[in-house]
Amino acid sequence: xxxxxxxxxxxxxxxxxxxxxxxxxxxxxxxxxxxxxxxxxxxxxxxxxxxxxxxxxxxxxxxxxxxxxxxxxxxxxxxxxxxxxxxxxxxxxxxxxxxxxxxxxxxxxxxxxxxxxxxxxxxxxxxxxxxxxxxxxxxxxxxxxxxxxxxxxxxxxxxxxxxxxxxxxxxxxxxxxxxxxxxxxxxxxxxxxxxxxxxxxxxxxxxxxxxxxxxxxxxxxxxxxxxxxxxxxxxxxxxxxxxxxxxxxxxxxxxxxxxxxxxxxxxxxxxxxxxxxxxxxxxxxxxxxxxxxxxxxxxxxxxxxxxxxxxxxxxxxxxxxxxxxxxxxxxxxxxxxxxxxxxxxxxxxxxxxxxxxxxxxxxxx
Amino acid sequence: xxxxxxxxxxxxxxxxxxxxxxxxxxxxxxxxxxxxxxxxxxxxxxxxxxxxxxxxxxxxxxxxxxxxxxxxxxxxxxxxxxxxxxxxxxxxxxxxxxxxxxxxxxxxxxxxxxxxxxxxxxxxxxxxxxxxxxxxxxxxxxxxxxxxxxxxxxxxxxxxxxxxxxxxxxxxxxxxxxxxxxxxxxxxxxxxxxxxxxxxxxxxxxxxxxxxxxxxxxxxxxxxxxxxxxxxxxxxxxxxxxxxxxxxxxxxxxxxxxxxxxxxxxxxxxxxxxxxxxxxxxxxxxxxxxxxxxxxxxxxxxxxxxxxxxxxxxxxxxxxxxxxxxxxxxxxxxxxxxxxxxxxxxxxxxxxxxxxxxxxxxxxxxxxxxxxxxxxxxxxxxxxxxxxxxxxxxxxxxxxxxxxxxxxxxxxxxxxxxxxxxxxxxxxxxxxxxxxxxxxxxxxxxxxxxxxxxxxxxxxxxxxxxxxxxxxxxxxxxxxxxxxxxxxxxxxxxxxxxxxxxxxxxxxxxxxxxxxxxxxxxxxxxxxxxxxxxxxxxxxxxxxxxxxxxxxxxxxxxxxxxxxxxxxxxxxxxxxxxxxxxxxxxxxxxxxxxxxxxxxxxxxxxxxxxxxxxxxxxxxxxxxxxxx
Numbered sequence: 001x002x003x004x005x006x007x008x009x010x011x012x013x014x015x016x017x018x019x020x021x022x023x024x025x026x027x028x029x030x031x032x033x034x035x036x037x038x039x040x041x042x043x044x045x046x047x048x049x050x051x052x053x054x055x056x057x058x059x060x061x062x063x064x065x066x067x068x069x070x071x072x073x074x075x076x077x078x079x080x081x082x083x084x085x086x087x088x089x090x091x092x093x094x095x096x097x098x099x100x101x102x103x104x105x106x107x108x109x110x111x112x113x114x115x116x117x118x119x120x121x122x123x124x125x126x127x128x129x130x131x132x133x134x135x136x137x138x139x140x141x142x143x144x145x146x147x148x149x150x151x152x153x154x155x156x157x158x159x160x161x162x163x164x165x166x167x168x169x170x171x172x173x174x175x176x177x178x179x180x181x182x183x184x185x186x187x188x189x190x191x192x193x194x195x196x197x198x199x200x201x202x203x204x205x206x207x208x209x210x211x212x213x214x215x216x217x218x219x220x221x222x223x224x225x226x227x228x229x230x231x232x233x234x235x236x237x238x239x240x241x242x243x244x245x246x247x248x249x250x251x252x253x254x255x256x257x258x259x260x261x262x263x264x265x266x267x268x269x270x271x272x273x274x275x276x277x278x279x280x281x282x283x284x285x286x287x288x289x290x291x292x293x294x295x296x297x298x299x300x301x302x303x304x305x306x307x308x309x310x311x312x313x314x315x316x317x318x319x320x321x322x323x324x325x326x327x328x329x330x331x332x333x334x335x336x337x338x339x340x341x342x343x344x345x346x347x348x349x350x351x352x353x354x355x356x357x358x359x360x361x362x363x364x365x
Numbered sequence: 366x367x368x369x370x371x372x373x374x375x376x377x378x379x380x381x382x383x384x385x386x387x388x389x390x391x392x393x394x395x396x397x398x399x400x401x402x403x404x405x406x407x408x409x410x411x412x413x414x415x416x417x418x419x420x421x422x423x424x425x426x427x428x429x430x431x432x433x434x435x436x437x438x439x440x441x442x443x444x445x446x447x448x449x450x451x452x453x454x455x456x457x458x459x460x461x462x463x464x465x466x467x468x469x470x471x472x473x474x475x476x477x478x479x480x481x482x483x484x485x486x487x488x489x490x491x492x493x494x495x496x497x498x499x500x501x502x503x504x505x506x507x508x509x510x511x512x513x514x515x516x517x518x519x520x521x522x523x524x525x526x527x528x529x530x531x532x533x534x535x536x537x538x539x540x541x542x543x544x545x546x547x548x549x550x551x552x553x554x555x556x557x558x559x560x561x562x563x564x565x566x567x568x569x570x571x572x573x574x575x576x577x578x579x580x581x582x583x584x585x586x587x588x589x590x591x592x593x594x595x596x597x598x599x600x601x602x603x604x605x606x607x608x609x610x611x612x613x614x615x616x617x618x619x620x621x622x623x624x625x626x627x628x629x630x631x632x633x634x635x636x637x638x639x640x641x642x643x644x645x646x647x648x649x650x651x652x653x654x655x656x657x658x659x660x661x662x663x664x665x666x667x668x669x670x671x672x673x674x675x676x677x678x679x680x681x682x683x684x685x686x687x688x689x690x691x692x693x694x695x696x697x698x699x700x701x702x703x704x705x706x707x708x709x710x711x712x713x714x715x716x717x718x719x720x721x722x723x724x725x726x727x728x729x730x731x732x733x734x735x736x737x738x739x740x741x742x743x744x745x746x747x748x749x750x751x752x753x754x755x756x757x758x759x760x761x762x763x764x765x766x767x768x769x770x771x772x773x774x775x776x777x778x779x780x781x782x783x784x785x786x787x788x789x790x791x792x793x794x795x796x797x798x799x800x801x802x803x804x805x806x807x808x809x810x811x812x813x814x815x816x817x818x819x820x821x822x823x824x825x826x827x828x829x830x831x832x833x834x835x836x837x838x839x840x841x842x843x844x845x846x847x848x849x850x851x852x853x854x855x856x857x858x859x860x861x862x863x864x865x866x867x868x869x870x871x872x873x874x875x876x877x878x879x880x881x882x883x884x885x886x887x888x889x890x891x892x893x894x895x896x897x898x899x900x901x902x903x904x905x906x907x908x909x910x911x912x913x914x915x916x917x918x919x920x921x922x923x924x925x926x927x928x929x930x931x932x933x934x935x936x937x938x939x940x941x942x943x944x945x946x947x948x949x950x951x952x953x954x955x956x957x958x959x960x961x962x963x964x965x966x967x968x969x970x971x972x973x974x975x976x977x978x979x980x981x982x983x984x985x986x987x988x989x990x991x992x993x
Contacts, residue, residue, distance in 0.1 A: 169384070172380060172384075173377050173380050173381070173384075175377070229417075229586075231402060231410065232410050232413045232414050232417065233414070234399065234402045234403060234410070235402040235403060235406050235407055235409065235410025235411070235413075235414075236407065236410040236411040236413065236414035237403055237407070238403055238404070238407040238411065239403060239404055239407070248414055248415075248417070248418040248583075249414050249417065249418075252417075252418060252583065252584070252585040252586055252591065253585050253586035254414075254417050254418075254585075254586045268399065268403065272403060273399055273400060273403040273404055276396070276399045276403070277396065280392050280395055280396060280399075281392070283392070284388060284389065284392040287385075287388045288385055288388065288389075291381055291384055291385045291388070294376070294381055295376060295378060295381050297376060300376060303376050303377075303381075307381070307384070310384075314388060314391075318391055318395070321395045321398075321399075322395065322398070325395075325398045325399060325401075325402055327398055
């Protein structure tokens with residue numbers, strides 16, 4: 001047992017996987033944009049990765065217990081931030097998601113993901129029984145759904161949805177009864193048709209996306225067009241791919257936001273099924289390595305933090321990859337570490353910082 | 366450290382392991398999803414990607430030119446540009462519309478109208494906003510490539526008729542293939558193909574149409590061309606040579622300035638058509654660019670029917686020209702002795718009805734009957750022959766049926782017979798009708814081309830050539846209805862007399878020195894008196910002259926019709942001019958006629974000839990309109 005955390009205990013295996021994923025992402029961003037007006041995007045992404053790594057080291061230095069001590073304050077600050085976004089934030093692409101701090105545009109909802117991980121980890125740790133009562137579950141749901149509602153209001157369905165798995169995975173690990181889990185599953189199953197009937201209350205773009213998801217062929221130039229073009233890119237890539245920088249769907253701009261949400265489609269076209277296997281196995285490695293860290297956590301608090309991160313990253317990969325092959329609607333959920341995007345990339349590194357934080361302290365008293 | 370942090374609870378290893386297994390399963394499922402697209406259906410998606418990426422742009426092949434018999438151009442094609450408007454970016458488009466309107470000189474209303482019309486079409490499909498771009502327009506598009514990227518140039522081949530209205534009704538015009546043709550020949554035509562719509566352009570479309578080439582280009586997601594992959598060059602259409610003689614055509618056109626009617630001149634030995642005039646007419650150049658629908662409606666609803674080719678489509682009473690048929694029937698049938706004579710007091714009564722003659726001719730034999738065009742003589746001939754004999758010889762000489770000229774829409778005319786009356790009117794033939802038929806009135810209808818061919822046949826002993834406009838065509842052997850030398854001699858001598866004898870109907874006004882010029886006049890009522898009363902005005906009569914030279918085995922035959930001309934003798938000078946031009950050319954001292962207001966070479970001249978006073982409403986009634 002040591003009394004101080006050390007960078008020697010950093011998870012270098014995890015970092016190697018992360019480095020590999022980032023490299024593939026930067027290369028594909030370069031391939032997608034080098035021949036367009038957006039050339040040079042990869043440098044911006046690299047600098048965001050740099051910022052993320054610095055942030056990761058900083059956050060790993062602050063004991064996660066200290067962070068969890070501040071959970072109520074963080075939560076209130078996060079909710080306040082979301083409210084500020086709704087009131088003062090500026091719109092881009094039809095959604096209010098950003099506030100400007102010191103000239104940099106910050107997506108508060110990304111920060112909210114970190115906060116919800118810490119808050120729920122603290123909550124689950126405080127439940128000292130092996131079994132979660134319905135009351136506990138109701139509290140978890142309330143804690144989660146308040147920010148979810150605020151983020152939905154922006155509107156950002158994707159990010160809002162991402163908070164839910166943190167609660168679900170946490171509850172599962174905190175010992176949710178199978179009975180409750182089953183009831184929950186049934187309730188969700190029953191809610192789907194209800195939600196479908198309530199779709200009139202959704203924003204038009206959300207209705208559109210759902211409609212499109214169900215009938216992609218009806219809307220050739222709208223969101224259905226995006227899914228179709230993504231599928232064409234993936235499918236036409238074949239087993240071996242068309243080669244780096246040679247995907248026509250990608251290079252000619254048929255794949256929508258090919259450098260960001262649909263980067264996996266661009267990669268699938270140029271690197272083929274082989275490339276997709278490499279990417280998905282890297283993500284699987286990432287997830288398994290994160291679970292491994294959770295298993296080796298010193299206490300339950302650490303485990304919840306790590307699994308919160310795992311839940312969010314896993315959900316991102318699952319939903320994004322499903323969307324690219326047309327199995328899920330377009331919700332604007334990027335592929336972590338590969339999709340171009342400052343806030344999203346920074347978030348992943350900060351989240352990994354929390355994981356390192358827990359790992360570095362597994363032998364510390 | 367907070368008290369909640371101190372935990373002796375064990376990590377739920379089992380549930381964490383379960384999470385790991387679930388992750389493996391999810392990744393496996395995702396890989397199955399990718400496998401389906403990338404391996405199972407990769408061929409399908411590769412096709413779709415190629416379709417996305419590659420556009421096929423036709424390279425339009427120019428239509429073959431039409432040349433006259435000496436190789437002078439009557440119609441050709443030239444490359445021209447259409448300006449396309451891309452509509453992918455409605456915002457940019459909206460912002461820049463005023464600049465586009467300004468730069469290309471399109472009115473704001475027109476442009477908005479076209480955009481509205483195209484609203485239901487997919488956004489990525491560009492629309493043509495200027496079909497025939499001027500050099501200034503092209504320069505405008507080229508110089509604004511960067512800031513007006515929604516403008517695009519497309520090369521097209523456009524038809525050009527350098528002589529404007531000249532020969533317009535015969536050459537025809539081109540236009541976009543109709544939906545019906547498209548549906549009937551989906552392999553042959555593509556939407557937007559330019560095809561011959563009328564006249565020779567239609568008749569010989571398949572000969573002069575080229576084979577379009579194909580350019581494969583790579584386009585990006587907004588349809589902008591990125592690069593060309595390869596070209597299959599267009600094969601230009603082959604030119605066709607016509608039998609038309611530009612010089613004779615010019616002479617005939619000049620004589621028809623401000624007249625209404627038709628003329629056809631042909632080589633009587635071969636059937637090669639040397640000149641065709643039809644008035645009023647139009648300028649086919651108007652059709653070569655997209656004709657505005659308003660003008661098209663005007664052309665179609667004009668009571669003067671400028672789109673009609675009267676040389677083959679005007680079915681009118683031939684009047685006294687028909688006496689040539691009567692004479693042939695009389696001599697060939699031998700039902701009446703060749704020296705048959707009649708006393709003409711200026712009129713005669715048949716079946717209780719009075720029939721007039723031009724004036725009292727006194728004693729008339731066949732020669733005088735033709736030369737002075739005595740109606741009473743032929744009333745009697747007709748009565749003695751009977752309608753069936755007349756009908757038989759008229760039909761044998763090519764009347765009442767199509768000549769087979771290589772033009773679409775030829776009308777057959779009409780030769781009445783007992784059968785015909787019973788079939789159409791369900792009553793017996795009135796013998797009185799035969800009297801009218803004898804002088805080419807009543808139900809008899811013929812087209813100018815039929816009359817030219819008929820006279821040529823009589824003068825050449827019964828050889829019915831097929832009139833045609835394509836030179837060096839493989840002509841089938843002519844139809845022969847042998848006539849006796851005596852018949853030919855008697856009739857042709859009389860026809861010579863019409864032009865050259867003092868009592869001929871042309872009063873020696875059209876005699877030609879050193880040319881054996883002969884012919885027959887005709888003056889026909891345009892409609893019944895009943896119709897004239899209904900219209901409340903007296904309609905002038907149609908004048909005919911069919912001329913030929915030399916009188917036997919003629920080289921050239923010319924039929925001319927001037928509607929509302931009054932006497933056929935006033936038409937004779939037109940025919941004389943054409944015949945003279947033919948011989949002048951042969952002798953090598955042909956001179957082009959002076960041009961004032963004659964053959965329109967500018968497209969602007971379409972209007973005056975169409976705007977001629979609508980004096981002959983009868984034409985509408987008597988001419989079977991042939992329209993597509």
